[in-house]
Every structure is written in structure tokens, then in C-alpha cells.
Amino acid sequence: MGKTALITGITGQDGSYLAELLLAKGYKVYGMVRRSSTENFERIEHLRDQIILREGDLLDQLSLIKLIEESQPDEIYNLAAQSFVPTSWTKPLLTGEFTGLGVTRMLEAIYTVSRQIRFYQASSSEMFGKVLEVPQKEDTPFYPRSPYGVAKVYGHFITVNYRESYDIFAVSGILFNHESPRRGLEFVTRKVSNAVARIKLGLQDKLPMGNLDAKRDWGFAGDYVEAMWLMLQPEQAQDYVIATGETHTVEELLRVAFAHVGLNWQDYVVIDQRFIRPAEVDLLIGDSSKARSELGWQPKVSFEGLIQMMVEADLRRLQK
16 A cells, blocks of 8 residues: 655645655645635646545644544645745734644644654745855754744744654755745745746836845755655654755846846846845855755756746746
């Protein structure tokens, strides 16, 4: 019999790529979705006949226990969160509930139902924030610079705590920025790729942006979900940094995206103070040597390839 996995946040970018990966490996896949008056299953529509969707909520302990009892998963991937960093300033308490305490509720549900379940927590490079070391690796101290980053640090350490206290196979993947054509429009990479496509097609004139000097380590989400799965396969539970090891500025992102359609980014980009963060994270670059040597993981899609892939996907979508 194949394994069974439960994915929270299955309707998101990472959840959809992870579901595809696990299905290809012969898993039975359950996805947790929140009760809503409007369904947003666009990213997993092509998988609807292959996965089992069930209602649950990281704010509701009992719903998590019932879902785990029903699905009997071998592995749980906790990808659900309030994951848009700017929103965490306007909704800091909600961010803390989902992104921090929600992890505790899921771990407590595992403790209640079965400690044999293997648990993956989606940690984030935003935990490093005002970086104290370059590049950042597993033992680099955290210095979060947003309510989102702070909540992720809580989720990270509560995962460590349950691992060490109850001998639960619980790991955190400290993933650096990972993007794809399935990324939400509010994230800067997709904001850029969508705007470039719209400008190329004559649907938009200008692109308002914030800090162009911010540096990020951007990879392809499809590569990163493979790392999630790899982390749950060894005998011993450990945390891993997942990153490309390259850093690029937002300005480089703009240059690559606009150049792909034969345009000069400087002709279209305007700086808008609304998009400047209250506390900026200036430089993120990860050292994933531990994951590469111990898990055999490495990224396959380059930065340029990723941005071009996203622009092409938005061009196709808009031309339809």
C-alpha cells in the first residue's frame, strides 16, 4: 500500500505543486481547505479527481483532530498560513493565530491522535530578517522584521519543541523565496511578471514598485516542494535550509522580466512609497549545503529561467 499524506494550504502555490509530486509517487493525498462562501481551487482544479478535500481550520483544534482521525496520514505537510508579509502589519493578531499558534494546534492534534505521523512545518527565510550572518544557514540566529517573520519563528521553535519533548518526527524546512506562475498576484515576482505581460499587450502603462535594492534568494517552487518530501524520508528528523545560494535585487528581477519581452524596465517602473515596508529585510541568501549533501537536493531552474517562465505564463493567460 502507498503512503497517505495530508496537506494544509493545498490550494496555494506550494500545496498544488506538492500534491502533484506526491500523487506521482503513488500517495493518497488529502487536502485541508477552510470553509468559505467562495471556492478558490484554481491551482488544483486539474487534480480534483485525484485528491480528497476535507474542511479544517488551523484556528479550530477539534477540526484538526477529526481530520487526522479520518485521513490517517503517514505524513502531514503544514503549508497553510497568513503568508503575505505586508498583510502581517495590518493583521498582526490574525497572522499570529494562523502562522504561529496554528502550528501548535496541528502538533497537538498529532500528539492526540498518533505520534507516528511525520510532520513538515513550512518555516521561512523571513525569520532571519535583519540578517546576522551571510549566507544564512540552519544555525544562523533569527532576527525577524515583520509580524509574519515573528510568527514563523514561533512556529519553527514549537516544532523543535514537540520533536524534542514527545519524540515526534517533526521537521522545519527553512525555505527561501520560491516562486512560480502559480504565485499570487500580490507577491513581487508575480506582480512584475503580470505587469510586464500587461504592458507588452498594451493593457497597462506603468508599474509602481517599492524598494528596488532589496535582495532575495529566489528559486522555483516546483524544486522546493521536492525538498519538503525529502525531509520526511530519513530516519532522523532534522531542519534544513532550502535555497539557491544566489541573491538578486528587485531591480535585476525587473530587468530580466522586461528584457524577455524586448522592453527597458526604466521606461515603465515608478517608485511608490506605499510599497516601502516599515522595516525592510535587505539581504536574504541561503546556504543549502546541508540539504544538498544529506538529502541530495538541488535546484534545477535558474533565476532567469524562473522569471521568463512566469512572464510567458502570464502572457499566455492574458492572450486567452
